[in-house]
Amino acid sequence: MVYFVRTASERDLDKVRALLVESFHAAYDAGYGAAKVNELVAHLFSPAALKARLAKKNAEFLVADDGRDIGGMGYAAMSDETTKTVMLYLLYVRPGLHRQGIGRDIFAELETCFPDAEIMRLEVEVQNHKAIHFYERLGFVEAGSNENDGPGQSGIPTLVLEKVLELH
Template sequence: MFFVRTASERDLEQIRALLVETWHATYDTFYGAEKVDELTARWHSVEALKARLRRENAEFVVADSGSEIAGMGFAAMSDALEKTVILHQLYVLPKYQRQGVGRDMFAELETCFPDAEHMRVEVEPQNLHALAFYRAHGFSEVASTAHCGGEQSGIPALVLEKRLS
C-alpha cells in the first residue's frame, strides 16, 4: 500500500531513478533510448528536482510504501495563465501502473491549489495510456505545442485542461 506525501531532498535519488525507468518504458518507442537519456539527464537530474522542491506556489508529491517510492507528481501555479495550475509531472513505475497510484497522487495535487480554477497538462500525442488517464479524470484538449516542457524541446504535445471546482 502506498500513501501520498510531500517529497523531500532525501527522496530525490529514488525519484530520479523512477523517472529514468518510467521515461524509458514510455518514450523509447517514440524517441529512441538516446533521446530519452538526453532528456532525462537534463529534465530529471537531482539538481532539476531540487529546484522543483524549492519552487514557490508548487507541490511535489510521492507515493511511498515506506520502503519504495512508486510514483511522483509535481504541479505549480502558472506564471502566465491566471488561476491555472500546471501539472508538470505525474509518473508511476511501470510495475505499479493501473493500481490507483497515479489516481491518488492526482487527487492530492488537485486539492493543493484552492485558488486555481483550471489545471493544465501537456501529453505526448502517442502516449495513449496517459491521454486515456487524463480524459478519464475530466481533461479535454485545448491546444497543442511543438515544444513540450518549453526549452525548444522539439517534443510535440497535446495541451489538456480541466476545470477545478
C-alpha cells in the first residue's frame, strides 16, 4: 500500500484513536501493564483531547492515509514556553506497518510545517529503544530527561531529544 501524508480532519479521529490505542499497547504493555496503558490512553486520547489537538492554533495534525485506512499519524505544535521551538508530541505508525517509511514521511512533513522554528523537541519513554533509534536516525540528539512524576503526569520517565531544524 502507498500512504499519503495529509492534514487530519475530524472524520479521521476515530481511526487515529484506534491507531494510538494499538500503538500504545504494542509499545508499553510489557513495561507498564495493560491497565496503566488503558489509563494513559483514556486520558491522552479521548475524543475531546484529540478534537482539541485538531483545533489548536500553531499546530499540525497529520495522518498517513492509503484511501482506506490510517497507517500513521503525527502531531506537533509550537511551544508555549520556549521561543522558536516546535514540540513533537505524537508520531505513531500502526505496529504492523513499521519500517516502511511512513513515520519518516510524516516526520519530513512536520519538519517543514513550522518555518519560524529553529529546534524540534520531543520526549520519548526511556525504554522505547526502537523509537529512540528512529529519532536518532532522523538527527535528534539527547538534550535531557524528565521523570514526569508531578501531579497529573504519567509517572513514565522520558528522554528529551532535540533536532536543530534547517532554515526553510
